Amino acid sequence: MGSGELAQKRVIVALDVPDEETAIALVDRLEDVTFFKVGLELFTSTGPKILEMLKSRQKRIFLDLKFDDIPNTVAGACRSAARYGVDLLTIHATCGREALKAATEAAQVGAAQAGVKPPKLIAITLLTSISARQLAFDLKIPLELPEYALQMALMAQESGLDGVVCSPQEVAQLRQTCGDDFLLVCPGVRPTWADTADQKRSLTPAQAMIAGADYLVIGRPITTAADPELAWNRICEDLSAIA
Numbered sequence: 027m028g029s030g031e032l033a034q035k036r037v038i039v040a041l042d043v044p045d046e047e048t049a050i051a052l053v054d055r056l057e058d059v060t061f062f063k064v065g066l067e068l069f070t071s072t073g074p075k076i077l078e079m080l081k082s083r084q085k086r087i088f089l090d091l092k093f094d095d096i097p098n099t100v101a102g103a104c105r106s107a108a109r110y111g112v113d114l115l116t117i118h119a120t121c122g123r124e125a126l127k128a129a130t131e132a133a134q135v136g137a138a139q140a141g142v143k144p145p146k147l148i149a150i151t152l153l154t155s156i157s158a159r160q161l162a163f164d165l166k167i168p169l170e171l172p173e174y175a176l177q178m179a180l181m182a183q184e185s186g187l188d189g190v191v192c193s194p195q196e197v198a199q200l201r202q203t204c205g206d207d208f209l210l211v212c213p214g215v216r217p218t219w220a221d222t223a224d225q226k227r228s229l230t231p232a233q234a235m236i237a238g239a240d241y242l243v244i245g246r247p248i249t250t251a252a253d254p255e256l257a258w259n260r261i262c263e264d265l266s267a268i269a
């Protein structure tokens with residue numbers, strides 16, 4: 027595989043920017059990137075027109091709205107979001123089993139109503155900004171962090187979801203337990219030259235991929251770099267070493 031091919035297939039760039047203009051400028055600079063994530067900041071600012079912009083440029087879309095509510099409400103949200111024809115959609119595993127099942131069914135219904143391919147629905151196991159210490163002392167969860175992430179992933183799998191979002195530090199264990207057909211998407215990935223910022227359970231892109239991630243989500247190391255194309259190319263080079 028040539029330099030860049032692995033990154034083009036399996037790295038999702040998080041467009042955490044405040045407005046459409048900034049997003050378009052980044053997407054047009056990063057012309058080799060094929061998969062973008064639209065999250066809470068950008069979607070709240072622009073609404074669905076940002077998705078049309080990405081589709082008109084033939085980009086794949088991860089719509090990361092991290093739904094977290096009662097079963098009826100998350101089902102409605104997933105039904106609506108699935109109509110946009112996006113590739114990936116997120117919900118928090120902490121919504122619980124009933125909500126996860128309702129969301130899975132609703133995403134299928136919404137996509138069918140709109141005549142589009144259903145999104146892969148993936149659950150957040152435990153945000154990558156939470157450390158083992160915060161899990162125990164702030165969230166008062168009495169399980170070890172890897173065990174907690176595993177339990178959330180298993181509940182998502184049993185509820186019919188397509189996969190989960192997890193930190194690169196848990197991906198090997200989840201791959202082993204959940205099998206090859208379960209999507210594992212890893213944010214909190216940091217090249218050695220980038221600032222970890224608020225991410226607490228990081229690995230490098232190559233380490234995360236070797237550990238079994240299907241997709242890596244990388245934002246600020248690229249989007250806030252003085253030269254985003256150079257940052258992207260450096261990540262492509264790191265990954266080409268393992269391709």
Ligand SMILES: O=C(O)c1cc(=O)[nH]c(=O)n1[C@@H]1O[C@H](COP(=O)(O)O)[C@@H](O)[C@H]1O
Nearest residue numbers: 040065152153154191213214243244245246
């Ligand atoms: O769902 C996500 O994508 C997500 C889950 C998670 O546990 N941690 C996490 O960082 N993310 C997202 O992944 C992206 C990471 O961005 P950077 O930290 O800038 O690389 C952000 O858009 C987060 O919203």
